[in-house]
Amino acid sequence: MRAVVQRVSGARVDIDGRTIGEIGPGLLVLLGIAPEDGPHEVQWLAEKIANLRIFSDEAGKMNRSLLETNGEALIVSQFTLYGDARKGRRPSFVRAAAGLEAEALYEDVLARVRSLGISCASGEFGAMMDVTGTNEGPVTILLDSEKAF
Numbered sequence: 001m002r003a004v005v006q007r008v009s010g011a012r013v014d015i016d017g018r019t020i021g022e023i024g025p026g027l028l029v030l031l032g033i034a035p036e037d038g039p040h041e042v043q044w045l046a047e048k049i050a051n052l053r054i055f056s057d058e059a060g061k062m063n064r065s066l067l068e069t070n071g072e073a074l075i076v077s078q079f080t081l082y083g084d085a086r087k088g089r090r091p092s093f094v095r096a097a098a099g100l101e102a103e104a105l106y107e108d109v110l111a112r113v114r115s116l117g118i119s120c121a122s123g124e125f126g127a128m129m130d131v132t133g134t135n136e137g138p139v140t141i142l143l144d145s146e147k148a149f
Contacts, residue, residue, distance in 0.1 A: 001041045001109075002032040002081040003143040007054050011074045011133035013123040020129075021121035026071030027052075028133040031109060032081025033102040034095055034146075041145040042105060046112035049073060054139050062139070066118055073113055076123035076131055077106045099126060 005027055012022035029049060055064040055071065066073065079102065083091035097105065103125045113120045123129050142149055 001034065001037050001045050001105075001143075001145045003045060003049075004030040004078075004081065005049065005052065005054075005141045005143060006133055006135045007137055007139035008074075008133045009136045011131070013074065013076060013121070014130040014132070015124055015127050020124055021074055021076075023072035023074045023119070023121050025069070025136075026119075027066055027073045028131070028135075029073060029075045030078040030081065030131075031075055031106060032078055033097040033105050034082060035097045035101065037097060037105055037145065039108070042108045042112055044145055045143065046109055046116060048143055049075075049113055050116045050118055052141065054141060067116065072119040072121065074121045074123075074133070075106075075110055075113065076129065077102065077125050 008028045010024050011028040012019050050067050051065045053065050054062050055069045057063040079093060079096040082096035083093055085091040106125055110120055110122050
């Protein structure tokens with residue numbers, strides 16, 4: 001799994017002008033799923049989202065997690081995180097998981113994050129979405145379960 005995690009003061013997802021998911025302060029997570037991902041990656045990513053210490057403490061240092069700040073998460077599926085544009089001009093998406101498999105794992109990530117006590121909104125899997133977020137800091141972290149970066 002790959003994720004782009006942004007600390008936000010707020011974020012939302014709209015489809016056809018209708019808001020389907022919205023959060024206040026917390027994390028906007030764009031999530032990519034690979035064919036080899038499974039329960040281990042789901043647990044790893046959910047724990048990372050909940051415990052990533054990128055919120056400021058009293059001294060202004062990034063030392064607090066989503067759990068400690070009672071922040072929210074907006075998690076949006078984004079298969080293009082597995083796009084490979086090293087050759088040519090059109091990215092290849094062969095490293096992204098197929099629809100049904102990816103959707104099930106996406107739902108598992110949402111459920112696992114919620115089970116950790118985090119209020120979690122979502123996008124709509126496979127839909128064309130307008131994602132809006134106000135990056136606070138800015139703080140953007142890249143996560144990869146294969147630890148490629």
